[in-house]
Amino acid sequence: MAADGFTPPPLGAPADARVAAAFAALAFTPEVEAETAGAWEKVKGVVTPLEWRLHAPLIAAINRLKVEKNAVILAHNYMTPEIFHGVGDYVGDSLGLAREAARSDAAVIVQAGVHFMAETSKVLCPDKTVLIPDLRAGCSLASSITGADVRLIKQRYPGIPVVTYVNTTAEVKAETDICCTSANAVQVVEWAAAQWGVDRVILIPDEYLARNVARQTEVKIIAWQGRCEVHERFTAADIAEIRASWPGAEILAHPECPTEVIEAADFAGSTAAMNDYVLTRKPKQVVLITECSMADNVAGDAPDTEFVRPCNLCPHMKRISLENIYETLLTGRYEVSVPAEVSERARLAVQRMIDLPPPRVPARYDLVKARHHVDVELI
Ligand code: SF4
16 A cells, blocks of 8 residues: 555556446445435435435445545535535635645545645645645636746835735745735735735735725735636626515625625625625525535525525536545545645745634625725736
8 A cells, every 4th residue: 555545556457447346336325325314414405316316325435435545525615515515524715724724634635626725735734645636627816827927026016015815826825925815805915014014915816806805904905807707707787687586685795706796795705704694694585696506505504594596607616526536535646746845935825824813703895895996006
């Protein structure tokens, strides 16, 4: 057995044959049904019994394999419900998953999310094996900017701190002063301005997050023109249509949405803040203006709330499936690595963020402030 707990295929037997045999052995038995009963209770509002007969054997096999390999699965809020409720050991937003990665004592981390998240886990846990089930799980924000871009920005704005959204590559994080997520961006921007003794901060790469943060703080924001391809598609006209069709629904929007959407919503916050809103306020009817799986996952814990579902799918998040998570645990592919020199500098930026006191409740965007126009300087 290899040092990381993965058994190489026997000589002459390709890994694919072993994988095919493991998949062929999966069956929906009474034992599997019993083992997965808890997860079924959470997802039965959004998954059909027929689909469950396919998901449950994979869920049971993945959960057994995790124990064998000393592995944990970090599952983002945008994973499908069978992943989120079936095999996720830690579930949440980027900030929560980064904290869990740092705390985990498992030998192997499987990132049920996109590539930048797996890189963040590797940066925080350089001695662990970090696996991602599909290397193509990217992100439009992460691919909007490179380390070379950040070096040029720093030349143009000497002495101004660079705050980087976690939705970036390790190479970009390595060039920056501190990371943030949508849950703590305002807090981090104000911290950076105070530490550097300046009134301006560079906040990259999400233009809309930067514009929404600018409306929450006295600190002036310099922004990059990256966009999340899921959230940029929502418009104020969509919100008006939702209000006309479902007049009683409370509308919650993610701060990666355009400012006009945030202004028109009833509440704005990170996925953790939306989750907290639904679970504590228990609205009768709610619309989550974000990635589609978010509503399906919160619904498992909010049986009294009706979820209206105009939403957009993230094609990158949807590359992760139970099938490729199982295959990853069987084969050990695909392992994520970050060059040591990049990793050390990126860790500093991520760790600075983690070391800030966590918000008492997930930070929400003040919509009264959000309606006052405050511009950003675009790079
Ligand atoms: S939802 Fe947007 S920010 Fe999140 S991974 Fe997909 S493209 Fe990137």
